[in-house]
Amino acid sequence: MDALSNLYEHLALGLSVAATAQNLLYGFIGCLLGTLIGVLPGIGPVATIAMLLPATYALPPVAALIMLAGIYYGAQYGGSTTAILVNLPGEASSVVTVIDGYQMARRGRAGAALAAAALGSFFAGSVATLVLAAFAAPLTEVALRFGPAEYFALMVLGLIGAVVLASGSLLKAIAMVLLGLLLGLVGTDVNSGLPRFTFDIPELSDGIGFIVIAMGAFGYAEIIANLSIHADQREVFTARVTRLWPTREDWRHLVPAILRGTGIGTVLGILPGGGALLASFAAYTAEKKTRLQPGEVPFGEGNIRGVAAPESANNAGAQTSFIPLLTLGIPPNAVMALMVGAMTIHNIQPGPNVMTGNPELFWGLIASMWLGNLMLVVLNLPMIGLWIRLLAVPYRWLYPAIVLFCAMGVYTTNNNTFDVWMVALFGFIGYGFHKLGAEPAPLLLGFILGPMMEEYLRRALLLSRGDWSVFVTRPISAGLLITAAALLLVVVVPAVQARRAQAF
Template identity: 75%
Template sequence: MTDLIDHLSLGFSVAFTMQNLLYALIGCLLGTLIGVLPGLGPVTTIAMLLPATYALPPIAALIMLAGIYYGAQYGGSTTAILVNLPGEASSVVTALDGYAMAKKGRAGPALAAAGIGSFFAGSVGTLVLAAFAVPLTEVAFMFGPAEYFSLMVLGLIGAVVLASGSLLKAIAMIILGLLFGMVGTDVNSGVARFSFDIPELTDGLGFIVIAMGVFGYGEIIQNLAQPEEERALNTKKVSGLMPTAADFKAMMPAILRGTALGSALGILPGGGALLSSFAAYTLEKKTKLRPGEVPFGQGNIRGVASPEAANNAGSQTSFIPLLTLGIPPNAVMALMVGAMTIHNIQPGPQVMTSNPELFWGLIASMWIGNLMLVILNLPLVGVWIKLLSVPYRWMFPAIVLFCAVGVYSTNNNTFDIWTTGMFGVVGYLFVKFGCEPAPLLLGLILGPMMEENLRRAMLLSRGDWGVFVTRPLSASLLAVAALLLLIVLSPSVKKKREEAFVED
């Protein structure tokens, strides 16, 4: 314990210099801004800014890049709640209940719940990172390809549970997502699959392209199909910016559950913020609704607070495998490895011993950054709410433009913009047929990772499928997945699900 206090005091002495505070603020501001702008995302921004970090001291560079990463988790929830545009992949789930709250005139409490949940979880995630960095890496060591595959199967089964309405439609959407994930170049052989001789498809279908199309453009087409007085953005006047006492009572346990889940899943490579937010929402839907509580998908504040807490806790603890093992658990962390090597720092266990100022300074800066984000974001709730008073006929061309700019900036490719438009029509059809697009996106993200780990596991076991059930951790994850599936398919639960979603 005294060691931890000594380490943290060293970290705060490094982070509290004027220069490092300034770069933490720049990172948080940039992160919030790119989270709010749909399509940009932290990966693109950090990739664009990597060359600029050459000139900065190593600690300042990493503090700024980390600020961009967790700042984007905050900002991504803003557009998800206000205009049903997840600015960040991990905000897809927040849009389900956050946007429903905004349509009921409760955008203020939804944004405040996201901000409060994010700050609490970010602070706890930082403490977990400081206290458990070393022992928790041993857990990550236990995961091989078979375990990752089983974990992702569990994630997909969770997405079936998560989807509102028909189970059959949810499974169909996941399969469609997995099929979309297969488009591109084969991992092992390097042969193009399902690209139909279109060069742009050899890299696969981008997550941002599909998310912007299905959520952003699909929502716009649906709104334009309605008479002007019924359009989503100006249905209700916004009342009250802060959550009520009842809201706090409902969301605090949800924030605690989301924080615990996010902190645990963030450590696993491939987990991070994204898997955490999906898992937290699944867990909330499993938790019994109190009498008089709004059903999930119709504006339940727990459906905003828990995933937002989980994705922030996950984004903080995903630094654990990077800083202690040198293994980047996701794309952003891979870019952080790039930033470290630019400055001649070898990521891995030796960072803690050879460069303690960097290690603990970065951890302390995360706590300061989370505080900055709350101070920046909660007063801005009123500003974001003002967006809702803009007439929709002015708003939708701006959303179309932002989406197009965001999509174009990822690959500098006009083909992506046309593909987004096409998926906009697909998104509209999903709305018409009552299909939930969130499982499709999870299938799209997890599909390529599942395939890679499945093939790796099969190579290592020389084609023996038994590897998934003979390894204890993999077998237990598959058992949980099977149990979840049995519970969801059992007649009594199925009947209750149908009753819960009849209120739609």
């Protein structure tokens, strides 16, 4: 009873913070901007947040994080509209929504498909928010018992998990993590005051800004990649969308699919590296393995379960990926790595101390997620006509505006033209990663976690007077490192490698 009453008090505090006029406004702006850019094919949540992050610098910390969270699940949400109406995923986790969503649109059932995605996402997001609220306090209490050795081991496990669950080649994922760790070393060493890997370039003495890497490797690289594949050669569903509300028969199929997708997404969203992407694929695979009911449309030909389940899973995964960030201070995916950067900019150290030291921010952010999901339903279903018209705009007009906006955002961060050139450089480097089939998300995780790992490593060795055995003599630290090693060894097994390749 005490736990329930505490949870009620915390959520009441969160709602009192999130429901202020200022925070509601910024939450709405975040949802609107996230949906607006998420609707554009090829620009996912990471690129969207990277591009819009400079716009939050002048905001109060709570408003900034609420707006960024709104951008995240708004972009996740907007991707389903593109998948259903254009036959192109707006972002990676909407890839499987394309399979049945567009077929429903071709059958004249675009309205039902969009409604299924919207209602499934709302329900899943609401449930995942409650799960986040319920697990936050116990996990935070556990994290407060962690010392430097435990945090270092936890970050090692997080990076290994991100490598194992990253799509594509395992070797390329490891290479990207190592490159991210090396880029994180650039700048002045805090302890000795000596420059590291700056090559006598004064602008690098403070290190490479994470926004430079994120905007270049994700934002600019995505734009270059999309322009290189002639993105204007796409078929936009322009017929009038009618009959938004699903039929009674649809509801009979929808409800169990939404429940299954929500459960899968809630669990997989917590895992490092996977998040919403892994959740949506797993939910679609689970639906395909369930028996078709009499008279039900086969999968791949417009089955409404093929839309509801992955969309529920990706939205649930998007919400629960905040759990390791807010409770342990460990970002499980690239989007959460950007959130770490945003919190650092606003002088907030992510981790268990946020809940105890800044409860208004912690619970306000959690409560804003439920309000944000409600806003997304209100935003998306009545404004379908606007999204269809936006999708018809040629990319050759949209992308120059996005590139200019990014350059302005980067410049205003430090009023430094060097950063603009660095973004352009990382844009071409990111495009090179794209052509090589190397996923850049592990790089960003390595870049964010690298300096934190170095700090905790030094602290642990300082407290143990240089004794490296501290990492294996402390039970929690040893357990985490053994788990990381076992995970890496298991995934090298040929049979597991084959199943991993098949899954992705």
